[in-house]
Amino acid sequence: MQQLDTTQPNFARDFTRVVEERRDADSDVAGVVQDILRTVRTGKDDALVKYTQRFDGYSLIDDADWVITAERCKEAFDALDAEQRDALQLAANRIRSYHEAQLPKNRDYTDAIGARLGAIWRPVDAAGLYVPGGRAAYPSSLLMNAIPARVAGVERLVVVTPTPKGNSNPLVLAAAHIAGVDEIWRVGGAQAVGALAYGTDRIKPVDVVVGPGNAYVAEAKRQLYGVIGIDMVAGPSEILVVADGKNDPDWIAADLLSQAEHDPTSQSILITDDAGFAALVADRVDVQISQLATQKTARQSWDDHGVIIVVNDMEAEAPDLINALAAEHLELAIDDPEAMMGKVRHAGSIFLGRMTPEAVGDYVAGPNHVLPTGRRARFSSGLSVLDFMKRTSFIQLDEASFGAIGPAAATLAHAEGLPAHAKSVELRLK
Amino acid sequence: MQQLDTTQPNFARDFTRVVEERRDADSDVAGVVQDILRTVRTGKDDALVKYTQRFDGYSLIDDADWVITAERCKEAFDALDAEQRDALQLAANRIRSYHEAQLPKNRDYTDAIGARLGAIWRPVDAAGLYVPGGRAAYPSSLLMNAIPARVAGVERLVVVTPTPKGNSNPLVLAAAHIAGVDEIWRVGGAQAVGALAYGTDRIKPVDVVVGPGNAYVAEAKRQLYGVIGIDMVAGPSEILVVADGKNDPDWIAADLLSQAEHDPTSQSILITDDAGFAALVADRVDVQISQLATQKTARQSWDDHGVIIVVNDMEAEAPDLINALAAEHLELAIDDPEAMMGKVRHAGSIFLGRMTPEAVGDYVAGPNHVLPTGRRARFSSGLSVLDFMKRTSFIQLDEASFGAIGPAAATLAHAEGLPAHAKSVELRLK
Numbered sequence: 001m002q003q004l005d006t007t008q009p010n011f012a013r014d015f016t017r018v019v020e021e022r023r024d025a026d027s028d029v030a031g032v033v034q035d036i037l038r039t040v041r042t043g044k045d046d047a048l049v050k051y052t053q054r055f056d057g058y059s060l061i062d063d064a065d066w067v068i069t070a071e072r073c074k075e076a077f078d079a080l081d082a083e084q085r086d087a088l089q090l091a092a093n094r095i096r097s098y099h100e101a102q103l104p105k106n107r108d109y110t111d112a113i114g115a116r117l118g119a120i121w122r123p124v125d126a127a128g129l130y131v132p133g134g135r136a137a138y139p140s141s142l143l144m145n146a147i148p149a150r151v152a153g154v155e156r157l158v159v160v161t162p163t164p165k166g167n168s169n170p171l172v173l174a175a176a177h178i179a180g181v182d183e184i185w186r187v188g189g190a191q192a193v194g195a196l197a198y199g200t201d202r203i204k205p206v207d208v209v210v211g212p213g214n215a216y217v218a219e220a221k222r223q224l225y226g227v228i229g230i231d232m233v234a235g236p237s238e239i240l241v242v243a244d245g246k247n248d249p250d251w252i253a254a255d256l257l258s259q260a261e262h263d264p265t266s267q268s269i270l271i272t273d274d275a276g277f278a279a280l281v282a283d284r285v286d287v288q289i290s291q292l293a294t295q296k297t298a299r300q301s302w303d304d305h306g307v308i309i310v311v312n313d314m315e316a317e318a319p320d321l322i323n324a325l326a327a328e329h330l331e332l333a334i335d336d337p338e339a340m341m342g343k344v345r346h347a348g349s350i351f352l353g354r355m356t357p358e359a360v361g362d363y364v365a366g367p368n369h370v371l372p373t374g375r376r377a378r379f380s381s382g383l384s385v386l387d388f389m390k391r392t393s394f395i396q397l398d399e400a401s402f403g404a405i406g407p408a409a410a411t412l413a414h415a416e417g418l419p420a421h422a423k424s425v426e427l428r429l430k
Numbered sequence: 431m432q433q434l435d436t437t438q439p440n441f442a443r444d445f446t447r448v449v450e451e452r453r454d455a456d457s458d459v460a461g462v463v464q465d466i467l468r469t470v471r472t473g474k475d476d477a478l479v480k481y482t483q484r485f486d487g488y489s490l491i492d493d494a495d496w497v498i499t500a501e502r503c504k505e506a507f508d509a510l511d512a513e514q515r516d517a518l519q520l521a522a523n524r525i526r527s528y529h530e531a532q533l534p535k536n537r538d539y540t541d542a543i544g545a546r547l548g549a550i551w552r553p554v555d556a557a558g559l560y561v562p563g564g565r566a567a568y569p570s571s572l573l574m575n576a577i578p579a580r581v582a583g584v585e586r587l588v589v590v591t592p593t594p595k596g597n598s599n600p601l602v603l604a605a606a607h608i609a610g611v612d613e614i615w616r617v618g619g620a621q622a623v624g625a626l627a628y629g630t631d632r633i634k635p636v637d638v639v640v641g642p643g644n645a646y647v648a649e650a651k652r653q654l655y656g657v658i659g660i661d662m663v664a665g666p667s668e669i670l671v672v673a674d675g676k677n678d679p680d681w682i683a684a685d686l687l688s689q690a691e692h693d694p695t696s697q698s699i700l701i702t703d704d705a706g707f708a709a710l711v712a713d714r715v716d717v718q719i720s721q722l723a724t725q726k727t728a729r730q731s732w733d734d735h736g737v738i739i740v741v742n743d744m745e746a747e748a749p750d751l752i753n754a755l756a757a758e759h760l761e762l763a764i765d766d767p768e769a770m771m772g773k774v775r776h777a778g779s780i781f782l783g784r785m786t787p788e789a790v791g792d793y794v795a796g797p798n799h800v801l802p803t804g805r806r807a808r809f810s811s812g813l814s815v816l817d818f819m820k821r822t823s824f825i826q827l828d829e830a831s832f833g834a835i836g837p838a839a840a841t842l843a844h845a846e847g848l849p850a851h852a853k854s855v856e857l858r859l860k
Contacts, residue, residue, distance in 0.1 A: 094835070140842055140846065171846070233656030251858060254854035260850070261850040288853065292850055294850060351824070356827045359854045359855050365825045365827075367549070367824075378554060379658065386816075390776075391812065392776075392778065392779065392807070394779065399785055402785045405790060406790060411514060412521065413793065419722050420688045421691070422789070423684045427680055427684055
């Protein structure tokens, strides 16, 4: 962890270094992914068999080896203890409610010259959802990705997930049952993303692929962007907590660690105007880490990427720091979070006040937990139903409205050196 | 041009070939672009000087060589003849009106358990707009890209454009004056996109880059996606005209040619249920091509990529063909275009009826002419104000609402093996 103070002479330089630090894995995955995608495109199911054996130690032989059935998901759901089942169901219901209100409205109107104009939103035909295997197999992520697709009206919702040595996570299967997934294929990695984009013998292609994954999965999505739609380029998670000295240092320490425990490359940053409080939080972070089952990850994340920034004047200094960091999660644990939110231009999601820890947003609040990382909140948004929909504009003219604007179109077409454009208008003007 | 008939035994095979044909340039631009971007990132202005000399034959020496000033744009506007000025102004006004109604609404509500939830839309801070030099320097494209950014509320709107041997297009400068562009830099190609993404000594970085360009520009945008937001991966333009035998074959021929004249890789397709009409249109296309100043391009496009499909039963057969092609532009020159539109799932923009040639949509109708190509209408939309905005969700709980959903969050955190998540909730529940 490094501590900065805005009154230090080197603050600007040190803060810029924090802002510009790249925490994404810089390994040479691009070439490997390119090979895998090319192989899957031509080799189809055979290529999936080969890669799944190699990377997951799992044999795809009979048809039944390829899929996890709806019955199996239902069994996993029925086997949950009541507390977990109720929690998942509460999460699903709240996520659904929040996202239903995101559904965009169509437009259809006739303007002053009599031109009918509009736009129609429709869901994509099919969406693919990547669900990681192993440590990062989160039922909450399945709900956050699948429910917006269902709300959007996507007819075919396909999950791909690696099942290392045949193992799958029953909580994830239960979540798939709740969300209502149509197909689950036991393939993972870049090869699974390639299968969804190009289609294979067994797997029909989809239009959009979403969901978290490792560096190979992320790179496969990036390379296939344009062949398919994707949710976003995702990086390690991050939290920025803005807290005054009136907070319980234990609460804030736990909030910082709730991101640090995700991944060694995750980042937790505290901005406070109370140096004494900063010291208390740093102390509580160290104590809490030692009690965590995730301590190894959290320790490395906090040591390597944790930052505490002490400011002189919260109101005057925090907004610029917040906007420069453009964090995925922003907690405002201060007296007047509303005023501060008014000055925030860039953040994935904002958690207002002392009783809104980021973790409630990960699970049950309702808004999506798939959010832009790595300062991408400057230009991108969290996952929503819009990621599973597209808009078709339309135009309808009659003789009068065509007569009103056609001549200007012909003028511009000639000016641009496009005579066939002009002719298609002029023939109708005669 | 190839003609297909749905009654032919090989129709399914031939049609699939049309659908799957890739018309994008397949040259090896990726490596070249990667080099250019790396060089611009480290070499900054010096790299731009070098590439601009090499590719555009233009020397960037003094500060004044780098920019086209607002005064110069104003002069270009003032020098327009009245007809062109009025046409550009009409286009700008209609584009602005259509896009103003796209502005999304913020959400802020308190739900049944007392949780305050919502989302705030904000413009990006800065947007870059690529404007091609040479043949494809279209004032209409500048308006279609710049006006939505302005409507979104983007504060800094930057144009980059190559000026080969120092030449620029006065109509484009006039359009920049009308749209209100803040900066115009005389750089182009992949190096200009790199400059916008990374920033150089003179050029401050932007958050989103939009606008058409050649294969190098498109590849640069694709490689930088994630560093910046981009509009889309664009390919050659295309039109699908669905026309019955009651149309004037000359009108339909001109409509087909209005896309063919754009580029040798553009595609024009006619679907009709009248074989005699198909023959008349094919004949008129040949006659009209010979009269075009753009005949070389149009000829090549029509010969290589033009398709006429004769169907037996328009109502029964056309919808599936339309949806498989997912065309950028779809003209419905039939008696009941409304009924057909109801069956269209995938299209960039639809032009309804016999008096709505696609060319009016290119210029003056109002909806955006930047539309998804290459079957990407299956999952993506035309350019809109949303491409220049992003959404921040927010959550605010009090003790009661936190008490209502906090326990479920803790249950799920434990189930996912994330104890710090659970702790940040449980500390507050005590």
